[in-house]
Amino acid sequence: MKEYQTITEISGPLVFAEVDEPVGYDEIVEIETEDGRTLRGQVLESSEGIVSIQVFEGTGGIDRNASVRFLGETMKMPVTEDLLGRVLDGSGNPIDGGPEIVPDKRQDIVGKAINPYSREYPEEFIQTGVSAIDGMNTLVRGQKLPIFSGSGLPHNELALQIARQATVPEEDEEGEGSEFAVIFGAMGITQEEANEFMDDFERTGALERSVVFMNLADDPAVERQVTPRLALTTAEYLAFEKDYHVLVILTDMTNYCEALREIGAAREEVPGRRGYPGYMYTDLAQLYERAGRIEGKEGSVTQIPILTMPGDDDTHPIPDLTGYITEGQIMMDRDLNSQGIEPPVNVLPSLSRLMDDGIGEGLTREDHGDVSDQMYAAYAEGEDLRDLVNIVGREALSERDNKFLDFADRFEAEFVQQGYDTNRSIDDTLELGWDLLSDLPKEELNRIDEDLIAEHYREDESAEAVQAD
């Protein structure tokens, strides 16, 4: 290992140093300042004679006399099953005062791509206990399903509720089922938010089966580049070598992307849309694609990244690129939130791409797909009619239209609304769905198979409703 005192330039998070021996791209660097602090960084560009280094902890305190050591390897995460129950900082050092971590092995944090041929298609239903998700946008094991939120919306509550309640129902009945672990990667969240998560983890005892990585708002921004990779490396190790089913919650991806932009700007790169680097799609894909199942392996990695859309705009590059990579999205809605709906999930722009293969007979219930389609169509129609009501008033609408309006109201107030402590089984969710759909005339249920209507449609209730009219 060679040590240099050859720093020529310091700019933002970047340090440039002269070298007389070749240094590998992406290698880890240690920089020791004169006051004895050791900072870590990574080689961003390696040329003959000069390298540029991105410093994770920020370049404060570095001067030209600082010494630079190249460790000759790329960044590794020490992984072990003992990480469960531990709290680490954004660079992977324990901050919970617990014992030192004795690694089972050290794994490269830049994960290798899973060979698409070796993947197994995800189709095991995860019951989150949240109707808006289970019924309408079903999550399956090995999926990456982000929560698109906005500042001030209760995305953390929803994420926590999912982490708490998520189960795979069948295995419960048999009493076996492999262990379920939560990896929590926080990037640039406030201390207060961090406390909220930690309190909940401790209150529910979830911490025992969790690994927490904390990069807080006042921690160095560049470190946010590393935090999710550490979290995902740990997740892959637990899933594919120790057979855990792992749920990875990453929050807040917006802060991650801001850090990416900061480094791009410091490197004077040609910026893409809104100043974010042109390679942001590839970079995000390298995180999100680390979810999935592998043939012949017991475990799985399921990802729930959270991002706050700047200005609630889903065409902003961060949600936009995310949406193109992930398998759907859960949309939080400011209007529903102000109406007090918990969780304020707007199901119309929400989507789960893997839903169709994870539901139906033998997985959830035979009628699941049709019920969900029909509720989508009916709610969308009701939503459209609301605009019209604002102009012409309810009386001007036909009886049929009024039924759809009522449906939309009940859908929000009863189906989506459930509170953060209610855990609904998929049966409860679907029965509730039929309860709502039975308010509509039978002929309007054109998305549902006739046999299923005959089996589930509640004749008498609608008859009563007609009589009451």
Place this chain on the structure above:
Amino acid sequence: MSQAEQTETVDEDGVIESVSGPVVTATDLDARMNDVVYVGDEGLMGEVIEIEGNLTTIQVYEETSGVGPGEPVENTGEPLSVDLGPGMMDSIYDGVQRPLDVLEDKMGTAFLDRGVDAPGIDLEKEWEFEPTVEEGDAVEPGDVVGVVEETVTIDHKVMVPPDYEGGEVTSVESGEFTVEETVVELDNGEEIQMHQEWPVREARPAGEKETPTEPLVTGQRVQDGLFPLAKGGTAAIPGPFGSGKTVTQQQLAKWSDADIVVYIGCGERGNEMTEVIEDFPELPDPQTGNPLMARTCLIANTSNMPVAARESCIYTGITIAEYYRDMGYDVALMADSTSRWAEAMREISSRLEEMPGEEGYPAYLAAALSEFYERAGKFQLMNGGEGSISVVGAVSPPGGDFSEPVTQNTLRIVKTFWALDADLAERRHFPSINWNESYSLYKDQLDPWWTDNVAGDWAETRQWAVDVLDEEDELQEIVQLVGKDALPEDQQLTLEVARYLREAWLQQNALHDVDTYCEPEKTYRMLGAIQTFNDEAFEALDAGVPPEEITDVDAAPKLNRMGTAEEWEEFIDEIENDLKEQLRALY
């Protein structure tokens, strides 16, 4: 392509000067543009993309972590090429045609390692070669000299490579051979094997392009019925995320009546490719009943695989398509998504510090796109036959904004435009192809086919549907303001007819066993049934029946069940009869 293990024994002909992501520069490398080189001690595959004095710039198709200056660069002297020969059907490749199943074996892990190379086709496997020429026959480039049964569906035709001179056949073999053994010899000394190579960035030669007159029947009502694509045509599917691009592409790959399908997953999701890999071997090809995979070649370069290989996967795919076209097949190529391809170009371009064009894309974006789409078409072949390539490119415009450069440059080239609509997708109207925005310039040249093969009055029936949908679009604006009940009775009825057109005809459930594929006859008959309703309903209205009573007849909602009906012919006959009976009973 040579094997990576050979690196140690070959002279080093260049030295790495700098490394930045997928872009590496080397000094003292004697190379031509687009030569394939092996970079570093691990022999990572790369391609020369710029030469400036003694400095050569290389894009590397694999991760470059840990690679540093001073490491060797070896030139193969060959441009990036694909291996062509039997064994490509029923395969799955990465962007530089390495078979992913072989890589899994070689690497011994589910994760993609670096520095492992594998030929695109199995060089050891023996194929039963059946010659179609005899000694003394004269053959020219492109001529078929023999046939190999590649899969149950596809007879692979062994051709005289296009860069040969051709001549008189002096010896012909018959029986089991590997792809590298000579099966036919010519009098000028040229030897023909089942294996050929072709540089991916160069179009394979063919004769003249013809005007396509036959539709690529997709089995999707909105596409076949309203916005058809010709065999040999080009189409674009732009749409924001979640609007169903991939499902639409997959439906085309599953059900279109092409002989060969090349499906390129370019920078998209890993799980989606897995779905294709798992589904296609199980699904029957609607034409032959054989497994779909037997006519399919998959190229999967998912979003987290190296970006340079994403740039090349489009070329790999179209070259394979051209090779099968040369055999006289109708090939359909799906590229999902061309935006990721353009972004890969942008990424490489920005690493090269080239002057950017619009939105950071390189100035040659438009040229690259048109060059790619121009490789589609219906061609006269060198051997006198005919073959076609139809290209369907998905586009992923940022924020769903169609004014961005990739969408715009694509629209200038393609003749069929299937615009996906987020609003329709949100209300689960699939396929979410917007009927007001989409178009097909092939309509008129394909109408004779429909008239001859489906129904004499096809063009008029379709025009009727288009008119009703147009009228609905206009009426909806009024309805938004005053409500439906304020409209005159005939317009209310038109809205009802349009609703059936949308819900019963345009909508199609890709997940339903029956509805997922709709033959042209059924597409026509379903439209006919809705037209029957329309005609009978307006007769009734003229006779003074109030519109509520007309729309209330029992048979009308049954129109929505036409798509999923198994015995559709009887079902539609019954509906048409019922509609007539019930509506005429009202007056």
